[in-house]
Amino acid sequence: MPRKYDTQEGCPIAGTLDIIGDRWTILILxxxxxxxxxxxxxxxxxxxxISPNLLASRLKxxxxxxxxxxxxxxxxxxxAAYQLTEKGEGLRDVVREMARWxxxxxxxxxxxxxxxxxxxxxxxxxx
Amino acid sequence: MPRKYDTQEGCPIAGTLDIIGDRWTILILxxxxxxxxxxxxxxxxxxxxISPNLLASRLKxxxxxxxxxxxxxxxxxxxAAYQLTEKGEGLRDVVREMARWxxxxxxxxxxxxxxxxxxxxxxxxxx
Numbered sequence: 205m206p207r208k209y210d211t212q213e214g215c216p217i218a219g220t221l222d223i224i225g226d227r228w229t230i231l232i233l234x235x236x237x238x239x240x241x242x243x244x245x246x247x248x249x250x251x252x253x254i255s256p257n258l259l260a261s262r263l264k265x266x267x268x269x270x271x272x273x274x275x276x277x278x279x280x281x282x283x284a285a286y287q288l289t290e291k292g293e294g295l296r297d298v299v300r301e302m303a304r305w306x307x308x309x310x311x312x313x314x315x316x317x318x319x320x321x322x323x324x325x326x327x328x329x330x331x
Numbered sequence: 332m333p334r335k336y337d338t339q340e341g342c343p344i345a346g347t348l349d350i351i352g353d354r355w356t357i358l359i360l361x362x363x364x365x366x367x368x369x370x371x372x373x374x375x376x377x378x379x380x381i382s383p384n385l386l387a388s389r390l391k392x393x394x395x396x397x398x399x400x401x402x403x404x405x406x407x408x409x410x411a412a413y414q415l416t417e418k419g420e421g422l423r424d425v426v427r428e429m430a431r432w433x434x435x436x437x438x439x440x441x442x443x444x445x446x447x448x449x450x451x452x453x454x455x456x457x458x
Contacts, residue, residue: 213442214438214442214445214446215361215433215446216429216430216431216432216433216434216437216438216442216443216446216455217357217358217361217426217429217430217433218358218361218433219433219436219437219438220429220430220432220433220437221354221357221358221429222437223437225353225354225357226352226354227348227352227353230344230348230352231344231345231348234342234344234345291436294431294432294435294436295432297428297431297432298425298428298429298432299344300428301424301425301427301428302343302344302347302348302425303343303344303347304343304424305343305347305421305422305424305425306342306343306344306345306346306347307343308421309346309418309421310343310346310347310349310350311341311343311346315340315341315343316343318341319341319342319343328343
């Protein structure tokens with residue numbers, strides 16, 4: 205079947221996946237989207253099980269892609285924090301749609317209520 | 332930092348990623364969302380590089396999760412096709428937001444025009 209787009213090039217979804225196509229990366233974007241705490245140590249605590257090296261490499265890739273930018277809130281010792289760029293802000297809607305679907309199909313009532321209490325109703329809307 | 336949700340449970344985004352958190356799976360959803368051709372052989376042709384075994388396992392997982400359902404359009408030899416369930420239809424918006432972002436940031440003008448020509452303007456909206 206001939207197609208005008210394909211997996212390799214010209215497909216905007218594949219292009220997006222080139223940047224955010226792994227679980228850790230989307231969880232990083234989740235934290236920056238929901239809480240705006242972009243401190244390295246907070247991300248590491250939130251993404252349980254991620255190694256510092258892997259987190260650093262994912263952050264570096266997102267920075268290189270222009271999705272987030274790094275600043276330092278302490279110089280001695282150096283402590284980095286990350287925030288979404290304007291380009292990265294555009295990924296909020298991807299995270300939001302994932303949250304809506306997950307809240308509807310993957311959470312029970314109590315989990316949904318806890319999530320809304322934690323981050324507000326804006327993310328997933330009323331049940 | 333205490334949180335009411337975390338990576339492991341209670342987070343709707345992590346819950347969504349449990350189902351669609353890999354590249355091939357999202358490309359399968361892309362094809363079912365954009366073209367509605369759910370024939371195994373068409374999916375295999377579209378997802379260049381995927382092995383039949385891997386495609387079958389991804390489809391089986393999505394079927395088990397209630398995201399898509401299988402039917403047979405030929406019995407001899409058996410030929411399967413897949414379509415989104417109502418639950419799976421809910422993932423269209425995830426795919427759509429990925430397409431919008433990718434069209435804006437990852438494609439050039441010609442690629443964007445080709446994509447719109449192929450699937451219509453409804454997916455990514457006007458430039």
